[in-house]
Amino acid sequence: MDNLLNVFIKSAFIENMVLAYFIGMCSFLAVSKSVKTAIGLGAAVIFVLALTVPINWVISELILGPNGIFKTDLTFLRFILFIASIAASVQLVEMAVEKYSPSLYNALGIFLPLITVNCAILGAALFMVARSYNFSESVVYGIGSGVGWALAIVAMAAIREKIRYSNVPAPLRGLGIAFILTGLMGMAFMALMGINPATYMQ
Amino acid sequence: MAETMTKEVKEKEELEWFGPKERKLITDPLNDDNPVTVQILGVCSALAVTTMVKPALIMAVSVTLVTGFSNLVISLMRNGIPKQIRMIVQLVVIAFLVTVVEQVLKAYSYPVWKQLSVFIGLIITNCIVMGRLEAYAMANPPWRSFLDGIGNGAGYGFILIVISVIREFFGRGAILGFKILGATDEFLLNTTKHWWLSWYQPNGLMVLPASAIFLVGIIIWIQRARNPKLVDIS
Numbered sequence: 001m002d003n004l005l006n007v008f009i010k011s012a013f014i015e016n017m018v019l020a021y022f023i024g025m026c027s028f029l030a031v032s033k034s035v036k037t038a039i040g041l042g043a044a045v046i047f048v049l050a051l052t053v054p055i056n057w058v059i060s061e062l063i064l065g066p067n068g069i070f071k072t073d074l075t076f077l078r079f080i081l082f083i084a085s086i087a088a089s090v091q092l093v094e095m096a097v098e099k100y101s102p103s104l105y106n107a108l109g110i111f112l113p114l115i116t117v118n119c120a121i122l123g124a125a126l127f128m129v130a131r132s133y134n135f136s137e138s139v140v141y142g143i144g145s146g147v148g149w150a151l152a153i154v155a156m157a158a159i160r161e162k163i164r165y166s167n168v169p170a171p172l173r174g175l176g177i178a179f180i181l182t183g184l185m186g187m188a189f190m191a192l193m194g195i196n197p198a199t200y201m202q
Numbered sequence: 203m204a205e206t207m208t209k210e211v212k213e214k215e216e217l218e219w220f221g222p223k224e225r226k227l228i229t230d231p232l233n234d235d236n237p238v239t240v241q242i243l244g245v246c247s248a249l250a251v252t253t254m255v256k257p258a259l260i261m262a263v264s265v266t267l268v269t270g271f272s273n274l275v276i277s278l279m280r281n282g283i284p285k286q287i288r289m290i291v292q293l294v295v296i297a298f299l300v301t302v303v304e305q306v307l308k309a310y311s312y313p314v315w316k317q318l319s320v321f322i323g324l325i326i327t328n329c330i331v332m333g334r335l336e337a338y339a340m341a342n343p344p345w346r347s348f349l350d351g352i353g354n355g356a357g358y359g360f361i362l363i364v365i366s367v368i369r370e371f372f373g374r375g376a377i378l379g380f381k382i383l384g385a386t387d388e389f390l391l392n393t394t395k396h397w398w399l400s401w402y403q404p405n406g407l408m409v410l411p412a413s414a415i416f417l418v419g420i421i422i423w424i425q426r427a428r429n430p431k432l433v434d435i436s
């Protein structure tokens with residue numbers, strides 16, 4: 001249990017997808033203009049990550065791994081199968097949500113197809129393999145990194161809503177200041193692990 | 203039938219190997235149409251690999267190859283792809299190319315493969331690749347699409363290399379692992395031995411990932427200050 005809590009805290013805060021690794025930046029910058037849409041996309045990302053990371057764990061252990069059903073090392077097929085499973089599960093989620101909860105579908109609708117190409121989803125699956133998590137850890141890791149991503153995008157959207165009232169130099173307006181804000185937020189998040197450049201020195 | 207004939211003839215007249223339009227396809231992404239700083243595509247996997255020049259260089263070459271060839275393949279297939287499933291077709295083509303790149307790197311340059319780890323895989327969801335497929339290759343002939351892919355890959359690589367040179371030089375006093383400025387005898391210029399350099403300290407911020415984001419922000423600032431057309435009014 002301690003271990004699972006550890007994985008959750010680590011994935012949500014210390015090794016936050018956006019602010020520590022800068023993964024998932026495209027949609028992070030594009031959709032962080034208002035808090036409302038940011039919450040919608042954040043919720044959709046949590047949902048999809050909680051679903052796809054365990055699915056990809058099953059794929060990589062039971063199908064591609066040397067102890068899987070084919071008894072051979074098929075890890076070179078990882079990328080194709082991961083991206084296919086992500087695209088398929090996003091499609092399924094979209095259809096299920098549309099059928100059973102039209103109001104949620106209206107709230108998330110536009111963002112769901114965008115999520116397939118969000119680097120954070122594939123990134124989480126690849127990190128899950130690189131860190132050799134077991135099944136329960138990968139479930140928690142999926143939820144945790146989703147929560148971390150959602151937290152970051154909502155915070156960013158809130159800052160960008162406020163910054164519209166301040167006098168930013170014209171060439172820096174919009175994208176430029178968004179980058180610098182992300183950098184500052186990344187540095188603030190780094191306080192969670194203590195600023196220690198030696199860990200990045202390898 | 204006649205219509206397609208005239209269309210083909212017209213297409214042939216317009217197509218050249220290296221006409222002015224083709225050259226523009228390569229040079230525009232390097233400056234005014236840069237994928238990273240203007241189109242905001244592909245920042246995702248870029249910034250974590252720029253602490254040193256060598257992995258950035260390899261990443262730049264891999265991305266350029268993947269964008270070029272995926273544009274070429276999709277452009278060749280563009281009339282046969284049904285609209286509804288085009289995303290999955292594109293993803294499979296990209297994933298295949300990235301797998302080839304990954305296996306080649308793993309075979310010939312294992313330490314770099316280890317260092318780049320998940321970031322090679324993340325080329326698949328790098329928005330530049332998908333973005334160019336959707337915006338260009340789905341509607342243009344193969345040779346031009348190929349050039350557009352190479353140009354955009356190069357524009358991305360250019361930013362990556364600029365950032366990594368700054369980060370490696372100021373963070374570690376080296377470029378491509380060649381040690382230039384530092385406090386021990388390993389370096390070309392030993393700062394402790396020259397009184398006029400004894401103030402020099404490597405900048406620890408440059409080693410942290412946040413510095414890459416600041417540098418991109420500053421590059422955007424400089425570029426937009428020089429070219430007011432690009433300024434974001436929203």
